[in-house]
Amino acid sequence: MNFNFDLKEIFTVFMVLFAVIDIIGNIPIIIDLRKKAGHIQSEKASIIAGIILIAFLFLGKSILNLIGIDVSSFAVAGSFILFFIALEMILGITLYKEEDTNPMTASVFPLAFPLIAGPGSLTTLLSLRAEFETGNIIIAVLLNVLLIFIVLKTSSRIERLIGQNGISIIRKVFGVILLAIAIKLFATNVKILFT
Template identity: 35%
Template sequence: MKSNPQVLSMTLTFFLMIDSIGNIPLFASLLKNFEPKKQQRIILREMLIALGVIILFELLGDMILNFINIKTPTIIIAGGVILFLIALKMIFPPQAEPVTDIVDKEPFIVPLAIPLVAGPAILAAVMLYAGQAENHFSIISAIFIAWLPSTLILLGSSYLKKLIGKRGISALERLMGLILILIAIQMLLEGVQLFLKAV
């Protein structure tokens, strides 16, 4: 079983990759035509769906990586590269595209659960972690611990948006990106170190 620092590291990584702070404007825009109570029901439902999808990919990840015979150093280096690219987008976000309003039909699975929460980045990351884990319990625990505050943040997204404003949300997302870059570089260094030892 992984030690507590490793579980905490995974938890922080997953929380940053879910990017609940960065998703606040998108969730608010897509749900603005619904009553507050209805908004919260939709958010909770979509977050539960996203949680199920993320855990499913974690459970399948080890099997897929073993089937294609991917070694541990490759998994760690790939994870570091993925995290680094995500962090760069958080720090230097691309030009925002206009979000199409949903008036009469509430969003279901797409785009809130997938890909805004359970996007390609976190799905790839949990698969990579699964490939180097001794058991699934520690990773699933980290996923759930990261998911819980992310869900609470999005449930209170309308209040947070009013409280800290767009600039505050942007600043927090950039701060999370900086932390994610540190984690990514640490993963890259560990992967290179393991590779050199194996040569």
């Protein structure tokens, strides 16, 4: 397998994934999860998210085809998850059961999946694979995972820096953005499903 290292490709893929994963916008959710669980295992969450993203890059389409699900159906299902997370952020309600949240599970679900390695980022990876060199995509994924780890590790410092009011404002603003992404993901893929 030939690998053509291309800095421009890596940067483009990194920026696309960074926008879709939106780890900065997820800081309020991370802080909420940390409060519910008491502690989040940053290394575990980052590594699991990275493994899911890279595995899906290679096996995604085959796995979905194997179980008889097309990419559009997967994206529509993912849009519902994003929709409910956005509602939690905007309305300040809790849909995710608090008693199920502990450091072991919170680091995997809902943090590593579906928040970081969610339907949005997974479907994005499938479309990026058609356009860019696989090796460059892997490097971009690893750079995103490193950034995710840094944000997860420093989320309490970021919380202190921004303050409670700042977090509340960011939470609502990014909740609306996440809601818009969910609706766009839904609308785009529902059209594909019914044509």
